[in-house]
Amino acid sequence: MAFIPHTREDVRSMLEAIGVDSIEQLFDEIPASLRLAALSGVPEAASEMEIGRLMTERARADGRPLCFIGAGAYEHHVPAAVWAIATRGEFYSAYTPYQAEASQGTLQLLYEYQTMMASLTGLEVSNASLYDGASAMGEACLMAVRANRKSHSQRILVPTTVNPHYRRTAAAVAGNQGLIFEELPYCTEEGCIPPGALARYDGQDITALVIQQPNFFGRLEDVDALCDWARARNILVIAVVNPTSLALLKPPGQWGSPGASKGADIAVGEGQPLGVPLSSGGPYFGFMTARMEHVRQMPGRIVGRTTDAGGRPGFTLTLQAREQHIRRAKATSNICTNQGLLVTAATVYLSLMGPAGLERVAAASHARTRELVAALTRVPGVRRLFRGPTFHEDAIAVDRPVAPVLEKLAAHGIHGGLDLGEHYPELGPALLVCATETKTSADIERYASALADCLREARAA
Amino acid sequence: MSNVPSDLKYTKTHEWLRTLPDGTLEIGITDHAQHALGDLVFAEVPEAGRKLSAGEPFAVVESVKAASDVYSPVAGEVTAGNTALASEPEVINSDAYGKGWLMRLRPAAGGAAPALMSAAEYEKLIAEEGG
Numbered sequence: 001m002a003f004i005p006h007t008r009e010d011v012r013s014m015l016e017a018i019g020v021d022s023i024e025q026l027f028d029e030i031p032a033s034l035r036l037a038a039l040s041g042v043p044e045a046a047s048e049m050e051i052g053r054l055m056t057e058r059a060r061a062d063g064r065p066l067c068f069i070g071a072g073a074y075e076h077h078v079p080a081a082v083w084a085i086a087t088r089g090e091f092y093s094a095y096t097p098y099q100a101e102a103s104q105g106t107l108q109l110l111y112e113y114q115t116m117m118a119s120l121t122g123l124e125v126s127n128a129s130l131y132d133g134a135s136a137m138g139e140a141c142l143m144a145v146r147a148n149r150k151s152h153s154q155r156i157l158v159p160t161t162v163n164p165h166y167r168r169t170a171a172a173v174a175g176n177q178g179l180i181f182e183e184l185p186y187c188t189e190e191g192c193i194p195p196g197a198l199a200r201y202d203g204q205d206i207t208a209l210v211i212q213q214p215n216f217f218g219r220l221e222d223v224d225a226l227c228d229w230a231r232a233r234n235i236l237v238i239a240v241v242n243p244t245s246l247a248l249l250k251p252p253g254q255w256g257s258p259g260a261s262k263g264a265d266i267a268v269g270e271g272q273p274l275g276v277p278l279s280s281g282g283p284y285f286g287f288m289t290a291r292m293e294h295v296r297q298m299p300g301r302i303v304g305r306t307t308d309a310g311g312r313p314g315f316t317l318t319l320q321a322r323e324q325h326i327r328r329a330k331a332t333s334n335i336c337t338n339q340g341l342l343v344t345a346a347t348v349y350l351s352l353m354g355p356a357g358l359e360r361v362a363a364a365s366h367a368r369t370r371e372l373v374a375a376l377t378r379v380p381g382v383r384r385l386f387r388g389p390t391f392h393e394d395a396i397a398v399d400r401p402v403a404p405v406l407e408k409l410a411a412h413g414i415h416g417g418l419d420l421g422e423h424y425p426e427l428g429p430a431l432l433v434c435a436t437e438t439k440t441s442a443d444i445e446r447y448a449s450a451l452a453d454c455l456r457e458a459r460a461a
Numbered sequence: 462m463s464n465v466p467s468d469l470k471y472t473k474t475h476e477w478l479r480t481l482p483d484g485t486l487e488i489g490i491t492d493h494a495q496h497a498l499g500d501l502v503f504a505e506v507p508e509a510g511r512k513l514s515a516g517e518p519f520a521v522v523e524s525v526k527a528a529s530d531v532y533s534p535v536a537g538e539v540t541a542g543n544t545a546l547a548s549e550p551e552v553i554n555s556d557a558y559g560k561g562w563l564m565r566l567r568p569a570a571g572g573a574a575p576a577l578m579s580a581a582e583y584e585k586l587i588a589e590e591g592g
Contacts, residue, residue: 149508296503296523321528330530 062280063413066443068372070393070434071216071418072133072163073281074244074273076361077438078345079352082275086345095340096128096301100317106340107315110303113347120246120350121239121267122253123289127300128338133270134166136286137210137240138173139299139333140268143290144208144236145179146297146332147265151234153205159184159193161215162240164423173335188426191217191386191395198229206233211264212240213249217432218369218393219386220249227255227264239264243287244273245391247359248366253291266290275349276342285339285346296322299333364437365392368444372435375448381455385430393434395420395427398451400458402429408454414447463493463587466558471583472534477558478577481565485540489562490522490531490553493587498524501550506542506563513537513566515575520563522553535575537568 006014011023020026027035046054067075085091090105097103114126130136141156158167158181171181187194192215209230213223223239230237239252252264272284290298296319304318324331353361369392376382381399398405402419409416417431424430435444465471470478475494479487495501503523513519518530519539542564546553553561578586 296505321523321526326526327528330528 065413065415066447067415068417068433068435068447069415071432072165072270073278073284074434074436075278075438076244076273076436078275078277078349081352082345082348085348086341091344093340096317096338104315107303109344109347111305111315113343114303116347116350117287118289120243120251121241121289122251122263123267124292125295125298125302126287126289127298127302129271129343130286130288130300130336131339132282132284132286133268134169135173136268136288137166137238138170139336140238140266140288141170141174141179141208142177143266143294143297143299143332144238147294148207148234148236151205151207153207154178155180155182155206157182157184157201157206157209159186159210161186161191161193161217161221162210162212163216166240189386190388191219192221192388193226195222195225206235208236208238210238210240214242214245214391214393217386217395218390220389220391223255224257228257228260231256231262236266237264239267241267241269242273242391243269243271244358244362244365247355247362265294271342271346274346276345283339283342285342295319297332299336301338361437365435368435368437368439369394371441372433372444375444376433376451379448379452379455382451385427392436393432395430395432397428397430398455400429400455402431405454405458408457409450412450414450416447416451463491463496465580465584467580469558469580470577471580472577473586474532476531476534478534486535486566486568487562488533488564488566489557492557495554495557498522498529499526500524501553504546504550504553504563506544506546507539509539509541511539513539531563533566534577535566535568537566539564540567541565
């Protein structure tokens, strides 16, 4: 069924009025090579019954594996109330509604979400969310270029300890807008940015420094020293943080030594750990908070609290003049949206957990990961790759090629971790592993004993 | 009817220029422009030392309904941005040609003479635009 309400006669008279022969001609500026008549690999439409059957089969293929992969998406317990509330008809929408102010309940929820994210990150303002953590980092880099008016280089320092997918996404989002991303190497013994790594940039025009905490290896960076260094040189600090970890770690707004610096300028991250299931990679949502002085350069929607003509409190979209429906090509962003439904789940999750609940989740995840690493490193041929503290993720080295070991573990129903070789071949055969509060001691023992078997078999082969 | 002082020069994009005794230029947006934008809530002014080419946007003025670029009619180096606007952008509405100035600029030596309008020419332009 066609969803275009115009009759053939309507279309003809509209084309005539603008002097064009056909609808296709309107797309002439797109090169023919980029215009696909049909999408290869997309089959003909199936009936609802056929689709239902296909999806049931696909879901069965997933099984219920024991998952020890983190690397940006984390399996946490999601209380049943979260999605029971998020899927209520009043909330069940992907976006802020048109005529947003007519939906006061949705705006109040977004306002409360913003308040919680600002509080969690220790910064003053939050937007209503972005697509995901990776695109949020790209947006933060563009925002830093707009906000740092003392710098003219558009150079952003990005340590290689930042999630490799985030680095690729930031380059894709911002690379063609003149931003220059410079990689900072990490210390292969510590898995962190070494203290002296920044010295060679002294005296150079740098716009912003990205710091991921905990970093991609789960390790803790010396955020205070890094932040002090940047702020003393008018370099903006972009923090990439895990929201669960903020229940235990110093929030980005407080990074830096007392008196020396006033914390990160912008904090971004992946919101998935807050009540959103893994669901094969998405949809998730990105969060972004910042210092008040940068609020006008912040992309996305912001909900504010105000009073109506009668003096009663109400909620409204604020600072819209720089959004794309008003400022078009010069908007703060033309690729962002608010992930309303996921934010609804996260807001309910955070309000159910409260600060104490979130802290228990973070502490339990940390304890389980320590238990996991202790169990795995008792297996012959397995050792910890880096020394020093981690949050809920760690890198381990194994003495056999990783890919076949992971395949064997998968056959035992265990997702053993992320193969670090794809992104960090210099580390040799290595795995990034994670355990959250969802794993029991029995789960951890099961993994350790399966890993011992797999490595023994690999050595015997 | 908009206020168009006769001692200033004007541009098609609604900026005004005043030549100060030391040869630097003071630049802002016209009374007609502030009126069209409505109540201003924010102005982003350039840092001293920034080099501008002719026609380059140097400031953003934001009202509750729009955020608009302001263009430098001449090439040169910014000697001052009006930082007082950060706390009271509304003076652009109330005093567009005085306290509402946006930046002061030292014109680049040997730059091409910009195409500027006299007050009479600018009045004609805004009359044609329906102002």
